[in-house]
Amino acid sequence: MSKPAYKRILLKLSGEVLMGSQQFGIDPEFVAELAREVKAAKETGLEICLVIGGGNIFRGMAGAAKGMDRAQADYMGMLATVMNALAMQNALEQLGVHTRVQSAIEMDKVCEPVIKRRAERHLEKGRVVIFAAGVGAPYFTTDSGAALRAAEMRCDALLKGTSVDGVYDSDPKINPAAKRYETVDYDTVLADNLKVMDASAVALCRDNSIPIVVFSIREKGNLARVLRGEGTCTIVKKEA
Numbered sequence: 001m002s003k004p005a006y007k008r009i010l011l012k013l014s015g016e017v018l019m020g021s022q023q024f025g026i027d028p029e030f031v032a033e034l035a036r037e038v039k040a041a042k043e044t045g046l047e048i049c050l051v052i053g054g055g056n057i058f059r060g061m062a063g064a065a066k067g068m069d070r071a072q073a074d075y076m077g078m079l080a081t082v083m084n085a086l087a088m089q090n091a092l093e094q095l096g097v098h099t100r101v102q103s104a105i106e107m108d109k110v111c112e113p114v115i116k117r118r119a120e121r122h123l124e125k126g127r128v129v130i131f132a133a134g135v136g137a138p139y140f141t142t143d144s145g146a147a148l149r150a151a152e153m154r155c156d157a158l159l160k161g162t163s164v165d166g167v168y169d170s171d172p173k174i175n176p177a178a179k180r181y182e183t184v185d186y187d188t189v190l191a192d193n194l195k196v197m198d199a200s201a202v203a204l205c206r207d208n209s210i211p212i213v214v215f216s217i218r219e220k221g222n223l224a225r226v227l228r229g230e231g232t233c234t235i236v237k238k239e240a
Contacts, residue, residue, distance in 0.1 A: 005229070006156040008047040008123065011038065012146035012197075013161045015053035015084055017217055025056060026087050035091035037223045038128065042097060044227065047123040049153055050130040051146040052088060054080030060138070074138035078105055081142060085132035086110060098127040104136030104145070116152055123153070143197035147204040158210050159226070160197065161217025166234035167196050185239045196236055205236070212236035 013034070020027030042048050057080035063073030082103050089099045100122045101111035111132065112118065119129045134145035143160075150158040164172065165180070167189070172178040186206035189196050196202060196214055205212050215226045215233035225231030 006046065006227070008049070008153065008155050009041075009157050009159055009227075010049040010051060010146055010150040010153065010155045011041075011159045011161060011223075012143065013050070013052045013217060014163070015055035015057065015059075015080065015142075017056075017161065017163065018052065018084055018087065019056045026084065028087075028091070031087050031091045032094070033220070034217065035088065035095055035097070037217070037221070038088075038092060039095050039097050040221075040224050041227055042126075042128060044224075046227070047126075048128045049119075049123070049149060049155060050085075050088065050128060051142055051149060052081055052084040052130070052132070053142040054078070054084060056080075057083060071138040074140075075105075078133040078136070081134060082107065082111065082132040085130040088130055092128055098125075099130060100127050101130045101132055104131070104133040119153060129153075141198050141201070143201040144204070147197070147201040147210070150210050151204060151208040155210060157213055158205060159213045159215065159223070161215060161223065163216060163218055164214075165216040165219070165232045167194055167214050167236065169194070181234045183235045183237060186236055189236055196234075202236070206238070209238065 018026050018031055020030030054077045058076050060074035060077035064070040085101045089101050092099045102114045103111045104114050106113045122129050131149045134142050135148055167181050168178040170178045186202055189202050213233050213235050222231045226233045
């Protein structure tokens with residue numbers, strides 16, 4: 001495997017991906033498969049940060065839509081991301097990949113608090129750092145948390161692993177003629193509401209010149225291919 005163009009990346013995974021073929025929760029076999037993908041990427045020499053959503057367990061906005069207090073529902077969603085982070089940590093460490101979980105909501109029995117300098121040191125020592133609990137405050141998505149950590153950790157790119165192979169001009173599940181972008185600029189994503197990530201996350205990446213690489217994580221080996229510049233993906237970046 002050739003060396004990727006990036007030295008340090010943040011990989012954002014949706015919580016739904018951890019369900020595998022299930023309708024809810026965590027599929028240990030699929031999480032193990034994802035861990036193998038992360039290990040293969042790390043073995044190229046990359047420093048890797050991870051952020052995982054919580055939608056496979058609890059989504060704050062869905063709870064709020066059903067009458068829950070939005071802030072309370074969001075805190076519950078943050079706890080779901082910690083559960084996913086611990087599941088991924090377990091899968092990685094079973095493969096021999098040293099991993100640390102840092103949570104924006106302190107819970108010192110199971111993980112570290114988010115401390116930038118400590119996270120930097122973990123990365124320097126070759127550990128994967130998983131950031132959990134979003135930004136630690138309600139009304140922000142894990143996409144915003146991922147963009148924040150990518151900026152804070154000075155990552156070269158934010159890779160968003162989803163169930164689709166890039167960014168389209170319309171929903172490819174509804175419109176078979178939807179066009180996939182190879183590259184697209186941040187302002188087009190925001191102006192056309194292309195649903196890559198929420199607007200605050202895209203704006204934060206734009207303001208810090210962090211490219212967003214959107215690809216399908218469900219395709220086996222795709223993370224490594226994308227890092228080699230071979231896989232199918234869309235890169236969101238500033239216009240040349």
